[in-house]
Amino acid sequence: MKLFVALLAVGLPALAAAHSWIVCTDYLENNGWYWNEAKCRAWPRNAGQYNLRYRQFGTGGSFVHRLDNHPEELPLCNDPRDDANSYNDVHPMAAYYLGQTVVLTHPTNNHVSDSSCRRNHWQGDTENLMFVVDGDEDPCCIDSDKLIQIFDMGVSPYGDEYSDEVLRTYPKVGFQNAPKFCEDPEDAMGTYNFTIPMDLKPGRHTFVWKWIRIPSVNPFTTCWEADVFATKAERDAYYIATGRTTEDMWDFYQVNNIVDGVIVDPAVDPIISG
Numbered sequence: 001m002k003l004f005v006a007l008l009a010v011g012l013p014a015l016a017a018a019h020s021w022i023v024c025t026d027y028l029e030n031n032g033w034y035w036n037e038a039k040c041r042a043w044p045r046n047a048g049q050y051n052l053r054y055r056q057f058g059t060g061g062s063f064v065h066r067l068d069n070h071p072e073e074l075p076l077c078n079d080p081r082d083d084a085n086s087y088n089d090v091h092p093m094a095a096y097y098l099g100q101t102v103v104l105t106h107p108t109n110n111h112v113s114d115s116s117c118r119r120n121h122w123q124g125d126t127e128n129l130m131f132v133v134d135g136d137e138d139p140c141c142i143d144s145d146k147l148i149q150i151f152d153m154g155v156s157p158y159g160d161e162y163s164d165e166v167l168r169t170y171p172k173v174g175f176q177n178a179p180k181f182c183e184d185p186e187d188a189m190g191t192y193n194f195t196i197p198m199d200l201k202p203g204r205h206t207f208v209w210k211w212i213r214i215p216s217v218n219p220f221t222t223c224w225e226a227d228v229f230a231t232k233a234e235r236d237a238y239y240i241a242t243g244r245t246t247e248d249m250w251d252f253y254q255v256n257n258i259v260d261g262v263i264v265d266p267a268v269d270p271i272i273s274g
């Protein structure tokens with residue numbers, strides 16, 4: 001019994017720290033420092049059930065999806081597709097337009113090789129991809145040919161071949177783009193951006209994020225739906241009708257003047273100025 005308790009105590013934090021998932025599917029700030037739910041316009045499947053909006057960022061509940069070592073057998077999505085019940089007024093579905101740059105947020109869960117606070121630089125990053133699903137049904141599995149890759153979000157630098165300077169500099173490509181990682185390695189926010197392809201057929205699609213941290217750990221995935229419009233004007237009309245801002249995403253490093261890691265003369269946050 002004692003041994004069992006000891007194993008639990010050691011094993012559970014390790015498990016809790018080993019995951020990530022997409023929290024927001026249409027975030028207003030690219031490369032940002034801190035999560036703010038007011039900057040999130042749209043959410044993944046069943047975000048309401050997991051209270052993604054109001055829970056502390058990075059705490060997962062059960063909203064994680066890691067495929068086990070049968071990638072050809074396990075369903076791609078944590079929750080099966082159910083558009084009528086997976087979204088609500090507090091956690092609405094995304095709407096995108098062709099050519100849009102979309103910002104996603106995710107918790108870091110310790111997986112960043114940032115030299116400011118980590119002497120070990122071997123937190124790996126192997127693959128960060130975006131897919132759309134061909135058709136209306138959830139694909140069987142991660143190896144399905146119904147997954148169409150639309151964007152490669154790159155891989156973060158890690159390992160001893162990179163200088164400390166590179167490993168503490170943001171923005172970064174890939175998973176480890178979390179400038180405030182060292183303040184809260186477990187729950188810090190990372191952001192990605194991807195572009196909606198110009199040749200995507202307008203209409204509703206399922207989008208899938210896939211992250212491979214290291215090859216020996218199987219992929220993590222998050223699934224969500226979005227209505228894709230041909231033009232920004234159409235997307236804007238839809239967001240206005242559903243009570244959301246039509247602002248395009250801004251870049252944290254373009255609206256703020258950062259000197260020696262400190263914001264000087266901060267620009268007015270566009271979400272507040274309206």
Ligand SMILES: *[C@@H]1O[C@H](CO)[C@@H](O)[C@H](O)[C@H]1NC(C)=O
Pocket residue numbers: 030031152153154171173174192193194251
């Ligand atoms: C958007 O993401 C791509 C791919 O990761 C990256 O190369 C690019 O720098 C990002 N853009 C900005 C403005 O951060």
